Amino acid sequence: MEGTFNFSKPLDTDFFQQPTLDLASSLLGCILVKETEEGTAAGIIVETEAYIGPMDQAAHSYDNRRTARTEIMFHQAGLAYTYVMHTHTLFNVVSGEPGKPEAVLIRGVEPLSGLDLMVKRRGMPESANLTNGPGKLTKALGINMSDYGHPLTKKPLFITQGPVPDSISSGKRIGIDNSGEARDYPWRFWITGNRYVSRHQKAEKTIVNNGGST
């Protein structure tokens, strides 16, 4: 039934125009969809990290560094920022106002549709390992550098509304040990307890859907 999976309409540009930290948590539970000639694959976003260029030493765009690579972060919110590191492509959602180089890294998704395709692309059987990391999910979904700068409000790569998470946790970001004090900013967000979160780590804060905070 994969060809007929009924996704809701892509989110609008306004959704992406909220402040970057809000967007990073709002993206949890949303559905990331990529359509290719091989078929469609989609997953629920379960883990994100915010990068706020101007004052964030961990961001590629720290201190407003504007280069061919970071250029897209200076543009309108809702575009795709993809880049390659080592053997992997990483996917970010551009956020912030035009002129402010901010983005949200997608670090984990829960497979929702196109599972066979993901298994094939990853060359491994189904498991949490399929999409529980930023390089893993791009490979599973077929995201690559040709998606650089694509607006996430339309095909073939887009984001739609999904189930609202019961509980969201936040804590320090992963893999930025060399970033001065920015390494301790609690700008990572994940769906509490989800098995497709890339790494288990102590939450500094957990917010349950209906208010309460622990």
Place this chain on the structure above:
DNA sequence: TTATCGATTGACT
């Protein structure tokens, strides 16, 4: 659990 190596890209000298 930590360590190392792969192998690509962009940024800076």
Place this chain on the structure above:
DNA sequence: GTCAATCGATAAC
């Protein structure tokens, strides 16, 4: 030309 990087898989311990 050189080097570091929003990582992943595997090997060693």
